[in-house]
Amino acid sequence: MYLKQLSVINFKNYEEAGLTFSEGVNAFLGNNGAGKTNLLDAIHYLSLCKSYFNPIDSQQIKQGTDFFIITGTFSKNDKQEAVACSVKRNQKKQFKRNKKDYQRLADHIGLLPLVMVSPYDISIIIEGSEERRKFIDNVISQTDNLYLDELIIYNKVLANRNALLKMIADTGRYDPGLLEILDEQLITSGSRIFEKRKAFMEAFTTIFNKHYQFLSDDAEQVELIYESQLLNENFAALLKKNIERDRALERTTAGIHKDDLQFAIHGMPMKKFGSQGQQKSFLIALKLAQYSFLNQQKGFKPLLLLDDIFDKLDDQRVTKLMQMVSNHDFGQVFITDTSDARVKNIFTHMGVPIKLFKVKAGEIDA
Structure with a gap:
């Protein structure tokens, strides 16, 4: 399973953005506050019907607007899965799969499994x-x-x-x-x-x-x-x-x-x-x-989202981690980092292709 395309409208700091992904490793690169993590959160919405960071949907709407829309196209078992999430202020969240509304959001959980690794996870400890x-x-x-x-x-x-x-x-x-x-x-x-x-x-x-x-x-x-x-x-x-x-x-x-x-x-x-x-x-x-x-x-590989995971890890652990996520045990991977050079060097050294997206103030350059 992998995510082919993602589009967002009025989501957090994005007015509008559309991205097409590699089936392997994808990296969002840019300074802190540029909106890298927001793209991971949009993917998290499509999988688990909610933000990873904030349970209040209306707070994900871009300031000065009244709604947000996230859509994505997944490839799963050689079939297309079109998923859409929309939130309007003071209205119930809408979630659709292949243009059909869910009666219960719980019915979507597990269909497109995902694992997110974030600095916020320290709360678990x-x-x-x-x-x-x-x-x-x-x-x-x-x-x-x-x-x-x-x-x-x-x-x-x-x-x-x-x-x-x-x-x-x-x-x-x-x-x-x-x-x-x-x-x-x-x-x-x-x-x-x-x-x-x-x-x-x-x-x-x-x-x-x-x-x-x-x-x-x-x-x-x-x-x-x-x-x-x-x-x-x-x-x-x-x-x-x-x-x-x-x-x-x-x-x-x-x-x-x-x-x-x-x-x-x-x-x-x-x-x-x-x-x-x-x-x-x-x-x-x-x-x-x-x-x-x-x-x-599940019998297939979930999505793996790695948000700012290089911070506070020594070089040995970073190398070990990248060896793990780039081998055949893992499928599609999304990474955020502030350093273009670090990401390029790691994956070039391992001979692993990577698709890069430069993020700056809610704008994306692929």
Whole structure:
């Protein structure tokens, strides 16, 4: 699968732009703020129906205009896939595939899989557990369209249970029958999500370890561990054990919404003891493992988007990374960088053809 053409109108800092891509490596080159990353984000919209950086669609509309349109033509299994996303201020987002509207955006997720690597990914390491759960959910959702539905159900029931706990605290009226119904719904949905996360992490960890060891040349020992309360106790028992605590805190304190990933280097937390280069290598290995997992599950190569990935990586890790992304294990690749010379030298040295796009203040010169 690869993206043949992309066009944007009134998207972020672009008034209008149209690009035709190589099936291999494509690079957007220019100064910071020129709009390189915005092109990657437009591609992300076509794959996952949303921005990678900002969940508010209306904030992607170019200043002084009332709408944006992103269109793309993909080649997949020798067939053309035309995808279009449009947003007008104060109106619902429209998303079309081959000129047909989607009833649910969730039905598009996974059709055109994509992996994005960005400096913003550092939040996976340094922020709270929600960022790490999002990472797991993003990967599984692109391979299992029922998983996203299950997550939606779980979060709705969780919100209802928390509202009931607050109402009990506010009014003093305890309705064990209603709480039991919500518990049953939460257990059913949560247990399904847990089993899928557990199975995913068992397969994913092996792939991750392989990628990190290649990137670091076997110089560092890292660990990726899935943590869940459900690994040690079934969900029903957890809810029953924690009911008094839940009532006191007015929220549900046990469940898969507390799942986390533990990242370690040489047995110590990566967040505190990993250098910037080691943290970035860890993140890149996570994303490349995501790519490999999607490739295995889908049976074709996803798109790979690398935003400003050379920063804070030493030359050895950069070379290793470029060796990986330019070989037959990866398909179409999009890269952003501020240095023309660096990108040209890397790929010329490896004998890999690359298509260059010069970006300056929302204008593109191919």
